[in-house]
Amino acid sequence: MSTDSAATVIPGARRHASIYKLIVATSIGNALEFYDLVVYGYFASTLSKLFFPTTDKTVSLLLTLGTFALSYLARPVGAFVLGSYSDRRGRKASLTLSIAMMTLGTGMVALMPSYAAIGMLAPIGIFASRLLQGFSAGGEFGSSTAFLTEHAPARSGFMASWQFASQGASVLVASAFGAVLTSTLTPAQLEGWGWRIPFLFGLLIGPVGLYIRRHVDESPEFERTERSVSPIREVLATQKERLLVSIGSLVLTTTANYMLLYMPTYASRQLGLAPSYGFIATLAAGFIVMVLTPMVGHWSDKVGRTRIMLGAGSLFFVTIYPAFMFMNAHPSLLTLLAAVIWVAVLKAIYFAPIPALMSDLFPVRTRTTGMAVGYNLGTTIFGGFTPLAVASLIAVTGNNLAPGFYLMLAAIISLFTLLWARTRLKVH
Numbered sequence: 001m002s003t004d005s006a007a008t009v010i011p012g013a014r015r016h017a018s019i020y021k022l023i024v025a026t027s028i029g030n031a032l033e034f035y036d037l038v039v040y041g042y043f044a045s046t047l048s049k050l051f052f053p054t055t056d057k058t059v060s061l062l063l064t065l066g067t068f069a070l071s072y073l074a075r076p077v078g079a080f081v082l083g084s085y086s087d088r089r090g091r092k093a094s095l096t097l098s099i100a101m102m103t104l105g106t107g108m109v110a111l112m113p114s115y116a117a118i119g120m121l122a123p124i125g126i127f128a129s130r131l132l133q134g135f136s137a138g139g140e141f142g143s144s145t146a147f148l149t150e151h152a153p154a155r156s157g158f159m160a161s162w163q164f165a166s167q168g169a170s171v172l173v174a175s176a177f178g179a180v181l182t183s184t185l186t187p188a189q190l191e192g193w194g195w196r197i198p199f200l201f202g203l204l205i206g207p208v209g210l211y212i213r214r215h216v217d218e219s220p221e222f223e224r225t226e227r228s229v230s231p232i233r234e235v236l237a238t239q240k241e242r243l244l245v246s247i248g249s250l251v252l253t254t255t256a257n258y259m260l261l262y263m264p265t266y267a268s269r270q271l272g273l274a275p276s277y278g279f280i281a282t283l284a285a286g287f288i289v290m291v292l293t294p295m296v297g298h299w300s301d302k303v304g305r306t307r308i309m310l311g312a313g314s315l316f317f318v319t320i321y322p323a324f325m326f327m328n329a330h331p332s333l334l335t336l337l338a339a340v341i342w343v344a345v346l347k348a349i350y351f352a353p354i355p356a357l358m359s360d361l362f363p364v365r366t367r368t369t370g371m372a373v374g375y376n377l378g379t380t381i382f383g384g385f386t387p388l389a390v391a392s393l394i395a396v397t398g399n400n401l402a403p404g405f406y407l408m409l410a411a412i413i414s415l416f417t418l419l420w421a422r423t424r425l426k427v428h
Contacts (some may be wrong), residue, residue: 022151023159025216026144027166028209029099030201033137036106040130041261041387042178042279044368045268046195051115051123058395061265066388067123071130075376078138081374082231086139087231087365091147091219094139094368099213101136103206105129110199130134132276141355144370150221150367151357158307160355161297168289168348171260174198175283178264183276223362231369235362239370242361245425247381248417249358251350252313254383255410256343259403260285262387263340269329281336285344292345296352299419304428305353305360306418312350312419318412319346321404328400350414360427382410 015223040047048060052067078098086094108129115122122217145163177198185194228234235243264278300308355371362370386406393402421427 019152019159021212022148022216023162025209025212026095026147027162028205028212029095029102030144030163031166031170032099032102032106032134032205032209035165035174035198035202035205036102036109036133037137038107038171038174038261039177039202041258042174042196042260042264042282043198044265046191047126049191050116050195051112051126053115062388062391062395063123067127067130071134072283072380072385074134074382075138075380076129076373078135079142079372079376080138080369082136082139083142083369084231086143086146086372087228091143091150091222091368092213092216094143096141096146096210096213098136099206099209101132103141103203103210105133105136106134106199106202106206107159108201110196125255138376139372141359141375142204142368142370145248145355145359145371146222146364146367147219149356150219153221155298155301156359157300157353157356158294160359161293161300161352163355164348164351165290165293168286168291168293171282171286173201173286174291175279176183177201177288178279179276179283182279183274218305225364228365229368230235231366232373235370235373237365238364239362242425243370243374243377244425245417245421246358246361246371247378248310249354249414249418249421250375250378251382252316252407252410252414253347253354254379255386255407256316256347256350258383258386258408259341259390260343260347262390263336265387266390266403267336270394271328271336273331273333273336277333277336280333281340284337285340288341288344289348292348293352296349297356300353300356305357306422306428307356308353309350310415310418312331312346313411313415316343316346316350317408317415320407320411321401324401324404328418361425 018250044061044064047059048064052060052063054063062112078094082094082098085097106129112125112129113122118125133158141163148162154161178275181190181194181197235419251264260282262401263282264275267278278413316414319342323342327335327339358371358374359367361374390406393406
């Protein structure tokens with residue numbers, strides 16, 4: 001190879017290595033955030049017995065899911081605080097702080113003694129850990145998405161889609177833990193120590209992510225941009241419509257996300273299937289989301305974001321209720337797999353373009369604040385409360401198909417929002 005050829009190739013190789021390092025550095029925090037949420041949801045029944053014991057199993061489960069939901073109230077606070085911090089001090093500084101707090105929250109759950117050991121301190125401790133997780137997660141999405149898109153603006157759809165691909169990887173790993181533990185351990189072993197294993201694994205991820213994030217370069221677009229004195233005030237004063245579009249476009253994907261998270265509980269309690277079946281189905285869903293999302297993200301760079309999302313959202317609206325009918329009429333591992341895989345495919349296609357779409361909505365000087373607030377308000381209102389809402393709807397109506405109606409409503413809200421964005425904001 002000539003010297004000139006080597007000079008041409010080496011910078012390209014370094015550039016690709018740098019891109020991969022950026023993807024890992026940002027995705028690992030999002031993966032840890034979602035992994036912890038998924039594990040908590042998957043082991044909700046076990047946690048309800050250990051930390052929220054009552055004479056009524058349904059009440060215990062609702063208390064556990066209620067704690068999960070209420071912890072989401074900390075996410076918008078984290079979005080305002082850490083999002084503003086990122087726009088003022090830098091993406092790297094915010095990302096490093098958020099993953100450190102996430103790791104602490106995961107460790108608190110992993111090591112928390114049960115109610116039988118320390119009484120009321122146990123549920124209070126669990127709630128405190130969820131609040132810390134919620135606060136740190138509030139700044140994670142906005143900072144990491146801005147970090148990715150600002151390093152490669154021409155490929156923002158592909159780059160930012162790794163945010164959600166990492167969530168698929170989280171579901172994959174969490175589901176594997178769930179399937180193995182529920183099928184190999186006795187209920188007594190699972191309640192005694194087995195449930196701690198996936199949380200301890202999550203605790204190991206944090207230091208790795210913290211190390212990687214401390215050794216990446218700051219976003220070049222951020223360094224070139226004049227800083228906003230008050231990003232929060234600027235977003236709320238001049239970018240409210242864009243904020244609402246961020247929230248509305250997210251409704252469908254976040255409700256689908258947390259419906260999948262609730263699926264192991266739904267499969268065992270409503271369909272009467274073995275607990276491991278739900279984990280097997282969500283494991284398949286995690287694999288699909290992990291693999292398909294970057295492909296769709298790359299596609300969105302070529303054909304636009306909203307066109308893809310409108311097609312997937314429409315299919316979701318038309319088919320979700322029949323999928324639940326089919327699953328309930330013929331409860332088995334195969335029908336559960338078919339329904340969950342179909343939801344996962346549509347969800348991956350719909351939500352792969354969302355990070356880049358949200359990034360395009362806001363200027364660099366307020367980008368993290370706008371995305372963080374929009375994402376976390378949408379996730380808090382429509383995502384964190386989904387397992388609780390679904391469980392409550394089923395308990396009140398006695399109708400196992402209630403989740404289908406809930407998800408159809410979410411699809412209507414998101415489809416209307418996308419049409420609004422195309423016509424009013426000319427977002428494509």
